[in-house]
Amino acid sequence: MSVTATIHIQEGDFDVAQEIAALTRGRTDIGAVVTFSGICRGSENGAPIAALMLEHYPGMAEAEIGRHADEALSRWPLQALTIIHRFGRIAPGENIVLVVTASAHRQAAFEAAEFLMDYLKTSAPFWKREESEKGASWVEARDHDDAAAARWTKS
């Protein structure tokens, strides 16, 4: 049975419990579900932020995440996979991103979720802009995110 990833690029919020339930409902072949939720922090380097504004590249965001989802499905024995990434204005405490991986055993689910998050950080066409009292500024990419993604290409 071939597994198809569920991918949503959306402005609205999502419910983590509902997404897990949707993935596992009526199934007895899944023994492990790993979820990663990315949540908007209320401060950055000690300075409070009012919100994040996430810009994205419609069309490419779906295509790029789809390519990495396909790669995850080919590298790990996953039974199901859901990826949700929000765009628009996101306030502290709100969800930004969700990865849910399901497998028969935990290792594949853990590894695939980590792989997907590392690639979402560096390859998915989204850009964060922080809004604070001082104004708004684009978040800079971090070298350690590139390093985290690069380790998956080592043989």
Add this chain to the structure above:
Amino acid sequence: MKVKYFAWVRERIGVAEETVEPPADVRTVNDLIGWLSRRGEAYAHAFEKPKVIRAAIDHAHVKPDAVITGAREIAFFPPMTGG
């Protein structure tokens, strides 16, 4: 071809997308960055550090030496910060 800009590249240039018709000797992504940079101060500012600029052709990441012939849509943007 259609060219799209995102994040601070878009802000500096002042438009989100436009249609351009570069001359035939503009063959690669790098050539296109050079050609766009000569269109005015806003473009020169956006592309002042070509090494930090990322590019995509038809919704897929490409390197600066990628050939743009036949591309429908080329996008320029800073390193991504999603997730």
